[in-house]
Amino acid sequence: MIGRVGLSCRTRCMRNGFSGSVWSLLLVVVAACGWVPADVFALDQRIQMDESNFDRNVLGGTEVEARNKCKNAISVRIAFVELSCQLTLDQRKKLELAGGGDVERFFCAYKHLKSEMKFGSLTMDEWNAMWQKMSPLQTRFQAGLHEHDSLLMKTVSSTLDHDQLEKFQDLQRRRAVGLYGKYLRVAVQMIEQQAPLTIDQRTRLTDLLLEKADLPGYYGDGRQAIYLVLYTFTTVPQDELQAIFSDIEWTVVERFVRVGNSRGLQNMNWIVR
Amino acid sequence: MSGIRTWMFLVTLMSAFAVAPTADAQNPFGEMFRAVGNIFGRPAAPPKPPPPRIISMKGIEVDADFSNKFTAPLRKMLNAELHFVRKVCEPTDEEFAAIYRRGIQVVAKMARHYETQEQAGQRANTWELPAKVFLRELPIEFSELLTPEKLVRYTTELEARKKALDDAARGMTVVAIDADCFFTPHQIDAVDQHLQENWSQAWSRNHQMYMYTQYMPLPSTAELGDQLTDAQAKNWSARSNRGRVSFGWEFDFGAQNHIAGNNNGLPPIAEPAPIVNEAGQAEPEAKSLAEVTDEELAEYEQAMELAEAEE
Numbered sequence: 001m002i003g004r005v006g007l008s009c010r011t012r013c014m015r016n017g018f019s020g021s022v023w024s025l026l027l028v029v030v031a032a033c034g035w036v037p038a039d040v041f042a043l044d045q046r047i048q049m050d051e052s053n054f055d056r057n058v059l060g061g062t063e064v065e066a067r068n069k070c071k072n073a074i075s076v077r078i079a080f081v082e083l084s085c086q087l088t089l090d091q092r093k094k095l096e097l098a099g100g101g102d103v104e105r106f107f108c109a110y111k112h113l114k115s116e117m118k119f120g121s122l123t124m125d126e127w128n129a130m131w132q133k134m135s136p137l138q139t140r141f142q143a144g145l146h147e148h149d150s151l152l153m154k155t156v157s158s159t160l161d162h163d164q165l166e167k168f169q170d171l172q173r174r175r176a177v178g179l180y181g182k183y184l185r186v187a188v189q190m191i192e193q194q195a196p197l198t199i200d201q202r203t204r205l206t207d208l209l210l211e212k213a214d215l216p217g218y219y220g221d222g223r224q225a226i227y228l229v230l231y232t233f234t235t236v237p238q239d240e241l242q243a244i245f246s247d248i249e250w251t252v253v254e255r256f257v258r259v260g261n262s263r264g265l266q267n268m269n270w271i272v273r
Numbered sequence: 274m275s276g277i278r279t280w281m282f283l284v285t286l287m288s289a290f291a292v293a294p295t296a297d298a299q300n301p302f303g304e305m306f307r308a309v310g311n312i313f314g315r316p317a318a319p320p321k322p323p324p325p326r327i328i329s330m331k332g333i334e335v336d337a338d339f340s341n342k343f344t345a346p347l348r349k350m351l352n353a354e355l356h357f358v359r360k361v362c363e364p365t366d367e368e369f370a371a372i373y374r375r376g377i378q379v380v381a382k383m384a385r386h387y388e389t390q391e392q393a394g395q396r397a398n399t400w401e402l403p404a405k406v407f408l409r410e411l412p413i414e415f416s417e418l419l420t421p422e423k424l425v426r427y428t429t430e431l432e433a434r435k436k437a438l439d440d441a442a443r444g445m446t447v448v449a450i451d452a453d454c455f456f457t458p459h460q461i462d463a464v465d466q467h468l469q470e471n472w473s474q475a476w477s478r479n480h481q482m483y484m485y486t487q488y489m490p491l492p493s494t495a496e497l498g499d500q501l502t503d504a505q506a507k508n509w510s511a512r513s514n515r516g517r518v519s520f521g522w523e524f525d526f527g528a529q530n531h532i533a534g535n536n537n538g539l540p541p542i543a544e545p546a547p548i549v550n551e552a553g554q555a556e557p558e559a560k561s562l563a564e565v566t567d568e569e570l571a572e573y574e575q576a577m578e579l580a581e582a583e584e
């Protein structure tokens with residue numbers, strides 16, 4: 001309708017001596033100055049979506065690039081296992097196969113979704129519906145395909161012998177401690193934005209958590225990771241935690257811990273100390 | 274018909290851009306093209322992040338009651354700082370009243386400064402973080418209002434807070450890279466150390482940004498030196514770079530708290546009543562350190578020694 005109105009106005013103006021380009025320029029100026037609400041024009045807005053756009057949205061590049069990235073990721077994960085223990089050729093092959101299985105499982109879901117997609121000129125509603133379907137797959141790819149519930153990690157547990165597994169788990173624990181320390185600094189800063197801490201308070205807080213908190217084995221994206229670290233505040237003795245803060249400070253800290261408690265437990269696995 | 278449709282699409286794009294709040298007045302079209310590139314998957318070259326603009330409080334002359342849109346969030350931050358001064362320095366009522374008034378003046382100057390930057394079209398994500406400005410300016414401003422001993426305690430604590438802020442930025446950078454590179458325990462510390470030695474202020478952002486790691490400014494493969502293995506370096510080079518995104522000044526300011534909410538900080542400190550003497554007259558302000566005579570300083574040191582001996 002907007003198009004028809006625009007067309008008829010344009011025709012009348014051209015009869016009166018307005019050139020098409022002047023009319024167009026006027027429209028641009030009017031819109032750019034914000035005199036016309038954007039949603040009026042958005043009625044007619046369409047988005048061109050093709051297969052390569054789909055790939056870039058889900059995989060951050062082409063399928064070939066994404067598969068190369070996955071191949072590298074498997075090498076990085078197996079190198080990590082090998083850092084803890086010597087793998088036999090057979091074990092290594094099994095892990096590579098399992099890693100490849102995770103990748104294929106993902107690409108199977110990706111291809112299935114792609115085959116269901118309608119490409120071409122999409123309305124905003126169609127685009128939004130498409131995005132709703134693409135988004136979980138994008139998140140899954142960005143988070144990595146070899147986390148704790150992956151075929152690769154399950155195969156590590158079933159393929160390594162007792163001695164190897166112990167060494168691997170020890171390496172994982174040390175990695176978990178290292179990462180937790182880094183995340184903890186951030187979570188403490190989030191609290192300090194509202195209630196700054198003294199050197200003594202900061203030291204006591206980080207010492208208590210590093211010593212006694214449960215260690216997450218997987219963090220997810222940034223937001224989830226912060227919630228998770230705040231959740232770990234609930235896994236230390238609460239009287240010891242509360243003793244670090246004054247009463248008014250504790251009301252602030254408690255709010256953070258409550259948020260962590262309610263949001264930090266999704267998709268979680270823990271590293272046993 | 275197809276001509277008018279093309280123009281309508283362009284107009285829509287322009288109008289959406291015109292009505293959307295943005296601080297990117299320096300290069301609006303660059304931002305627009307990057308946004309379009311993100312939607313349609315064409316990776317645009319990320320702009321080189323500019324260094325943060327450092328506030329110089331010198332030369333900013335403004336009344337203490339000056340106020341603009343930046344004043345309210347800055348006052349909230351000042352409130353937390355005033356709680357901190359109380360906790361660390363345990364000032365007398367007279368000292369605290371003077372500190373409070375000076376804090377309000379600092380906020381007025383900062384509000385004026387940020388307004389000037391905004392009017393000059395500088396992007397909010399290039400402004401120096403208010404949290405850092407407070408940490409740098411408050412000890413200077415309060416130096417003449419606190420006793421030397423209290424001032425030493427205060428500056429020591431603020432230095433530690435500055436370090437903790439930088440440590441957090443570095444820590445989050447390490448874990449953001451780890452998401453793609455899966456570090457060994459040794460690498461976690463080695464990369465942290467490397468970043469400490471080669472830190473770029475362009476990687477420091479308001480820490481609310483850490484909740485959205487995909488938009489964090491992160492070092493390139495080259496900037497990480499030889500810390501990564503070949504496979505890790507390939508993974509890190511292949512990541513999508515989204516450039517330096519601004520979510521608006523409130524976000525970049527640290528005025529929003531995405532976890533605990535914006536209004537859940539420490540309780541507001543009321544303005545201290547003016548100190549009056551027995552005759553009901555307002556007491557003069559505390560002397561600045563420059564005004565203290567040698568005799569008064571000697572008297573003070575003697576009193577301190579006596580107090581220590583009594584303890």
